[in-house]
Amino acid sequence: MDGPCDPIHMQRALIDNWALFAGILMLMVANGLMMTLLTIRGSELGFSSTVVGIMQAGYPAGALIGTVIAPRMIEGSGHVRAFAALASLCSISAIIHLLTDDPYTWTAMRVLAGFCFPGLYVITESWLNGEVENHQRAQVLSVYFFAQFGGQAFGTALIGVPGASVTVLFGTVSILISLSIVPLLLTAGDPPDYEVPERMPMRSLFRISPIAVIGSILSGATMGALFASGPLYGLDLGMTRGQAAGISVALTLAGAVAQYPAAYVADRFDRRGALIGLSAIGCLVVVYSLLQSGEAALTLRFAIMSAACVPVYSVCLAHANDQLRRSQVVAAGGAMAFSLNLGLFFGVFSGPAIMDLMGRTGLMLYLLLLFGLTLLITLLRRVQRESPEETGKVVTVGSFGQPQTAYWSAETMVAEGQEDDAGESSE
Structure with missing residues (x-):
């Protein structure tokens, strides 16, 4: 007899929620395209790296607000209305970027996008989370994870399409965001009931x-500096628009792939040992980049740096959950996401600004500082205190510009823990 996790049940879960997956895929393609396009286009318009950093820092600034307000919008207006309102505002922001080349307006629109996109992710995740059974949650989360990274990488790669004008690219962003509403409006099922999740104070x-x-803060700062400065670094070396976008694609894909071996090590051995290993790899690659100037293996070097920093947040999230009661896990997810966005805000602004002040060498020294701080602090904590007992698995989460799935990841861990308890009690 087939169990609840057999392929037929899994296929049914995916088919039943096709609208949500289609919506998030279009959103990720649009967001990936717009995020890198703004950096490259801003540089082409003569914006300094500092101005580009300030403009891009509007996204995590808006996200800090959006992740707090969006749940209340869902509770007050419902999933579909809240999604339609936020998607419409996002689509407008893309068009305004096309109509003006004023950095102040671009920054304001980036804050608006930062407010809307995380809100759209929260709506999609909460709806999907309410529709999926506990025994399917981890598998569906994996599919959702691939839609995130695959969509963002594909959207970024569109910048390199020969002959694609700025008008076409910004228009594509607006069209995709507008189209993401359609599958949800056509879905036959009703959205689940929703309650605003509790939030644990970061203190x-x-x-x-x-x-x-x-x-989480250092991981966000490192990610922000890498994703915001990577294309600028390439352009400063004389790369074409498509080549610079290729750096962003490599950052996205490397960060996604690295989460699985990092999670394996963190689950099988030690959370803090995994953090130490990732940070050490990041330090080594940055030191090599300081010694190796020019374009030689540049994209590969950035990819390895991304692979060393993106999984850090997932491991930190699991490490926090190891020390929490099961009733605290979901509430702590919001505080972890806030910590990450705080780091992203700082990194997205400071990375390009340091590159403006100290050039490409300055950026590498800054990345070395961030990786080094993560390594040093983790080593000190490992000496001061023994590792807690591990209570769950590392769950993959998004990077810059992607859903962090903080609440869903936490609920997945809780569900898996409940199933484990049920299995033990039945023995």
């Missing part, structure tokens, strides 16, 4: 797990 989480909070 409380810091007292429980300092390394989880500090690691």
